[in-house]
Amino acid sequence: xxxxxxxxxxxxxxxxxxxxxxxxxxxxxxxxxxxxxxxxxxxxxxxxxxxxxxxxxxxxxxxxxxxxxxxxxxxxxxxxxxxxxxxxxxxxxxxxxxxxxxxxxxxxxxxxxxxxxxxxxxxxxxxxxxxxxxxxxxxxxxxxxxxxxxxxxxxxxxxxxxxxxxxxxxxxxxxxxxxxxxxxxxxxxxxxxxxxxxxxxxxxxxxxxxxxxxxxxxxxxxxxxxxxxxxxxxxxxxxxxxxxxxxxxxxxxxxxxxxxxxxxxxxxxxxxxxxxxxxxxxxxxxxxxxxxxxxxxxxxxxxxxxxxxxxxxxxxxxxxxxxxxxxxxxxxxxxxxxxxxxxxxxxxxxxxxxxxxxxxxxxxxxxxxxxxxxxxxxxxxxxxxxxxxxxxxxxxxxxxxxxxxxxxxxxxxxxxxxxxxxxxxxxxxxxxxxxxxxxxxxxxxxxxxxxxxxxxxxxxxxxxxxxxxxxxxxxxxxxxxxxxxxxxxxxxxxxxxxxxxxxxxxxxxxxxxxxxx
Numbered sequence: 291x292x293x294x295x296x297x298x299x300x301x302x303x304x305x306x307x308x309x310x311x312x313x314x315x316x317x318x319x320x321x322x323x324x325x326x327x328x329x330x331x332x333x334x335x336x337x338x339x340x341x342x343x344x345x346x347x348x349x350x351x352x353x354x355x356x357x358x359x360x361x362x363x364x365x366x367x368x369x370x371x372x373x374x375x376x377x378x379x380x381x382x383x384x385x386x387x388x389x390x391x392x393x394x395x396x397x398x399x400x401x402x403x404x405x406x407x408x409x410x411x412x413x414x415x416x417x418x419x420x421x422x423x424x425x426x427x428x429x430x431x432x433x434x435x436x437x438x439x440x441x442x443x444x445x446x447x448x449x450x451x452x453x454x455x456x457x458x459x460x461x462x463x464x465x466x467x468x469x470x471x472x473x474x475x476x477x478x479x480x481x482x483x484x485x486x487x488x489x490x491x492x493x494x495x496x497x498x499x500x501x502x503x504x505x506x507x508x509x510x511x512x513x514x515x516x517x518x519x520x521x522x523x524x525x526x527x528x529x530x531x532x533x534x535x536x537x538x539x540x541x542x543x544x545x546x547x548x549x550x551x552x553x554x555x556x557x558x559x560x561x562x563x564x565x566x567x568x569x570x571x572x573x574x575x576x577x578x579x580x581x582x583x584x585x586x587x588x589x590x591x592x593x594x595x596x597x598x599x600x601x602x603x604x605x606x607x608x609x610x611x612x613x614x615x616x617x618x619x620x621x622x623x624x625x626x627x628x629x630x631x632x633x634x635x636x637x638x639x640x641x642x643x644x645x646x647x648x649x650x651x652x653x654x655x656x657x658x659x660x661x662x663x664x665x666x667x668x669x670x671x672x673x674x675x676x677x678x679x680x681x682x683x684x685x686x687x688x689x690x691x692x693x694x695x696x697x698x699x700x701x702x703x704x705x706x707x708x709x710x711x712x713x714x715x716x717x718x719x720x721x722x723x724x725x726x727x728x729x730x731x732x733x734x735x736x737x738x739x740x741x742x743x744x745x746x747x748x749x750x751x752x753x754x755x756x757x758x759x760x761x762x763x764x765x766x767x768x769x770x771x772x773x774x775x776x777x778x779x780x781x782x783x784x785x786x787x788x789x790x791x792x793x794x795x796x797x798x799x800x801x802x803x804x805x806x807x
Contacts, residue, residue, distance in 0.1 A: 303327040306335030334365030352383035359383040372401040376411035388414040396425035399436040447471040478505040485513040494525040503533035510544040520651035530556040535563030580606040587748035618648040
């Protein structure tokens with residue numbers, strides 16, 4: 291813009307915007323005018339424009355009591371007025387005004403304090419604190435210097451991610467705020483204590499530390515309520531979830547169709563899992579720490595024969611799941627192919643268990659279940675303390691009912707030692723064993739059973755419903771079902787007896803059979 295070649299004697303009237311736009315007229319040319327007037331006051335001068343205009347010596351002033359005041363209306367945003375000088379705002383005539391045109395732009399906590407201070411110092415400025423929006427870090431919002439202003443504003447946005455405790459402080463500080471926007475990062479326990487409203491109203495929630503699947507699900511439920519954080523997005527995230535592989539990969543682990551494995555940055559495993567579930571966790575790339583496998587013998591053998599062998603090899607341990615057993619042949623293959631297998635539960639016939647080729651496999655087993663057989667109870671390959679006799683052993687039970695005469699045929703002896711079990715699940719009536727209704731035993735046809743020679747019923751009913759022998763090298767007679775009512779089911783297990791020639795019924799009850807394995 292060229293400088294005007296006029297030395298003076300003219301007046302300039304225009305809007306505040308044009309008068310202060312140096313591309314329209316230079317300040318040096320305005321200074322040559324007799325007077326400078328602001329017209330079209332429907333458009334106020336911004337604070338910055340007012341500072342320029344009030345700096346002109348020839349700026350139009352009022353009359354009378356306003357002779358020293360400028361004829362300017364000032365209007366600007368709350369953010370701009372936060373840095374205003376009260377002296378500039380009050381240098382206008384009483385017929386002019388200062389207006390806050392907008393509160394939509396957020397102020398820092400310090401700017402909110404400054405705006406409140408300008409309001410207090412200026413006669414012409416009047417702000418509405420409830421309309422002020424503050425957006426700042428939690429540290430600035432909680433700074434003592436800003437306490438008064440923050441307490442009066444209507445809306446607060448915390449720009450940094452805060453703990454539940456810090457959020458509580460912010461809420462206390464912003465007592466008049468009708469809305470507070472925030473992001474949380476805290477432990478699961480603190481987030482859960484904060485409750486559903488706090489979680490749901492957050493912009494995002496990051497659960498720090500290690501959280502269980504159950505606690506992760508509780509937090510997810512909080513977030514899923516209508517409103518704030520969307521739990522299906524990264525706005526809800528868990529640093530690390532710990533649980534069983536089954537819980538982590540479940541389609542309903544947190545909510546329908548949302549797995550804990552998907553929501554976690556990292557996961558760690560507890561307990562054991564099937565090959566399929568452990569494989570799903572491993573393939574996610576999120577696993578921290580090791581994993582253990584418990585599956586059926588069939589599943590282990592199938593994995594040994596395909597690419598899942600690497601999953602087996604990487605496990606800290608491989609065992610059979612609690613409801614599964616392996617035959618001698620299955621256990622032999624598993625033991626030969628894996629170096630990390632745990633002691634296996636083996637179930638097979640006595641003849642297979644006693645086979646010479648099974649010796650090393652059976653001797654290292656966790657437990658042995660003996661299926662029904664032909665009476666070979668001498669388990670040469672394994673300590674009998676690991677043995678449970680399955681109800682299948684009753685397949686050879688003598689079916690004759692005797693009321694008085696001796697039974698002298700068809701009996702094999704089931705030897706039990708301390709820790710051995712007899713599975714009683716197939717016996718209809720199991721009563722507490724007492725000495726009140728016993729059978730008498732003739733050993734080698736030369737003596738009658740008495741307390742000095744044998745002990746009656748040394749054992750207890752285990753939590754799994756089986757009889758557990760507690761004898762330690764002592765011969766034992768176990769009588770099961772001592773109900774003396776005619777027709778009541780009774781089973782007698784002869785323990786620790788090398789040979790039996792006769793068993794007599796010594797009471798009014800009926801002996802309906804004998805275990806003969």
